[in-house]
Amino acid sequence: MSHKPHALLVMNRETFADQFDSKRLDRLAQLVDLGAQPWTDSLEDPAVSGRLEDVEILVTSWGVPQLNAERLKRMPKLRAVFHCAGTVRSFVTDNLWDRGITVTNGADANAIPVAEFTFASIVLAGKKAQVLANDARSFREDWGYVSGRGELGNIGRVIGVVGFSRIGRRVVQLVQQLQDVTCLVSDPHVDPLLVAAAGGTLVPLNELLSSSDVVTIHAPDLPETRNMIGTAELRMMKDHATLINTARGALVDTAALEVECATGRIQALLDVTEPEPLPADSILYDLPNVILTPHIAGSLGTETRRMSDAAVNDLERYLSGKSLVAQVLHDDLRLSA
Numbered sequence: 001m002s003h004k005p006h007a008l009l010v011m012n013r014e015t016f017a018d019q020f021d022s023k024r025l026d027r028l029a030q031l032v033d034l035g036a037q038p039w040t041d042s043l044e045d046p047a048v049s050g051r052l053e054d055v056e057i058l059v060t061s062w063g064v065p066q067l068n069a070e071r072l073k074r075m076p077k078l079r080a081v082f083h084c085a086g087t088v089r090s091f092v093t094d095n096l097w098d099r100g101i102t103v104t105n106g107a108d109a110n111a112i113p114v115a116e117f118t119f120a121s122i123v124l125a126g127k128k129a130q131v132l133a134n135d136a137r138s139f140r141e142d143w144g145y146v147s148g149r150g151e152l153g154n155i156g157r158v159i160g161v162v163g164f165s166r167i168g169r170r171v172v173q174l175v176q177q178l179q180d181v182t183c184l185v186s187d188p189h190v191d192p193l194l195v196a197a198a199g200g201t202l203v204p205l206n207e208l209l210s211s212s213d214v215v216t217i218h219a220p221d222l223p224e225t226r227n228m229i230g231t232a233e234l235r236m237m238k239d240h241a242t243l244i245n246t247a248r249g250a251l252v253d254t255a256a257l258e259v260e261c262a263t264g265r266i267q268a269l270l271d272v273t274e275p276e277p278l279p280a281d282s283i284l285y286d287l288p289n290v291i292l293t294p295h296i297a298g299s300l301g302t303e304t305r306r307m308s309d310a311a312v313n314d315l316e317r318y319l320s321g322k323s324l325v326a327q328v329l330h331d332d333l334r335l336s337a
Contacts, residue, residue, distance in 0.1 A: 005056035005319070006077075007032035008048060009039040011084070012063025016041075018301055019061055019084055019308040027312055031319060032057055043071050053077070059311060061085045061304075069095040080318055082311040086110045086298070088328055097330045104314045104326040106307030108166055110299050115170035117297035118216055118246050121269050122175060125214050125242040126154035131267050134288035149267070149289075150240025156180040160212030161200065162229075163219030163247065164190040171216060172198040184208045187219070209236040214244065221248035222334075231256040234266070242267040246297040249274030258283050261290050271297045 007028070009016060016039050020028075028034060040048045041063055052074045058064075061084040065071065072078065072095050080102040081088075088105050096103070124130055128149040139145035146152070159175045161168050164187040172183050176199045184207070185200040192202040205228075209215060215237060219225050229243070230253040237243065245252055249272040261268050262283055269291045270284070276295065284290045299307060314324045 004031065004033040006051065006054040007034055007038075007057035007059060008051065008055050009034075009059045009061075010041070010043065010064045011039070011061035012041050015062045015085075015304070019304045021305070024305065024308050024312065028059070028315075031312070031316055043074070049074075056080070057082065057315065059084065059315070060091065061307075064091045066091050066093060067096050068093050072096060072099060080104075080315075082315050082318075083328075084304070084307045084311045086307075089333065092328075092333075102318065102324070103328045104311060104324055105328050106299075106310050106326065108326055109307040109310040111166040111170055112306065113299050113303050114167045114246050114297045115174060117271070118167070118171050118218075118244060119174040121244050121246070122159060122171075122214050122216065123154055123178075125244065125267065125269060126157055126178075127152050128240075128242075128267065130269065130291045131289050134291075138288070154178050157213045158182045158184060158211050160184045160186070160208040160215040162186050162205065162208065162215065162217045164195055164198075164200075164202075165218045165220065165247075167247070168218030169198055171218065172200040175199075184212060205233070206236060209233055210238065212241060213238065214242045216244040217247045217251050219247060219251055221250050226250045227253040227256075229253065229257075231259070234260040237266050239265055240267070242269060244269045245273075246271045248272055249276050254278070254282075254284075261287050264289055267291075269293075271295055 035051055037047050043065055054077060055075050056077050056079050058078065058081045060081055078101060083105040086105060086107045088103055092103060131149055132146060135145050157178060159181060161172055161183060164185050172185060175181050175183050183200040184203045185195045186203060186205040186208045195202045228251055234256055243266060254274050257268060260266060267289045271293045272295055278284060284292065310326060314326050317324055
């Protein structure tokens with residue numbers, strides 16, 4: 001390669017430390033010119049401001065500022081952004097799309113740990129394991145409480161997947177490992193043949209909610225999906241069913257969930273909430289049939305390097321004139337996270 005394009009990594013300090021060890025920085029340096037300071041957490045940093053007019057490639061992740069008209073004006077040669085995280089919604093702007101700048105993201109790579117976490121949660125939900133662990137604190141020295149959460153086991157279960165997204169598709173495929181499983185999928189924008197190929201059956205949301213032993217949410221956070229699981233939807237769920245949310249908290253009406261879970265009729269495993277974190281006085285903290293985890297399903301720590309590798313792989317394709325694996329187009333954001 002006779003000319004290495006000038007590149008800059010833009011993300012917060014902790015993310016840079018997690019995602020770019022010496023091995024990955026060395027690989028990047030073989031492809032692009034990183035200059036004396038390869039990383040910044042601010043495009044207003046005087047240490048890099050003089051380089052911006054030559055920057056052709058940005059490698060970004062969590063903490064990248066919005067690429068608005070003023071910042072893009074200072075990078076007249078910028079032609080591609082390789083994002084080492086999931087959604088690009090926080091930083092892309094119309095100005096960026098108008099410039100025809102290529103954008104990729106790490107959503108496919110990030111889907112892997114979320115789907116794994118969700119599948120593990122589904123298996124544990126079949127045994128009511130986490131909820132029964134909470135019950136053990138109240139029913140000490142007496143395991144007779146086990147029957148209080150409904151039938152236990154993972155054979156012959158009906159799993160409902162709301163949203164056939166990158167993660168939803170992986171979850172459908174993973175649950176096929178369970179014996180005699182029926183996997184229902186609800187998504188108004190998907191081809192039934194694609195769902196069937198993954199092992200699921202496309203059904204209306206109402207049918208999925210009323211039939212499933214476990215309902216897991218994987219829809220994008222869009223205006224039309226906010227609070228898509230509310231009072232009516234929660235009441236459709238079977239007694240002792242489990243709701244899992246590893247997508248976005250805004251997809252579930254928190255007030256309605258508090259009311260329904262307070263009855264003890266259903267269980268909830270929530271990795272995301274609205275707001276996040278919940279207010280200190282939320283009843284969901286105290287209910288034994290509710291499990292709360294602090295948004296840990298997605299890539300964390302060294303797991304995030306999977307997204308770095310995917311971004312650098314696409315960067316290498318880009319510089320070789322090959323088609324990209326993870327390119328994001330403006331129209332994609334209508335239906336994706």
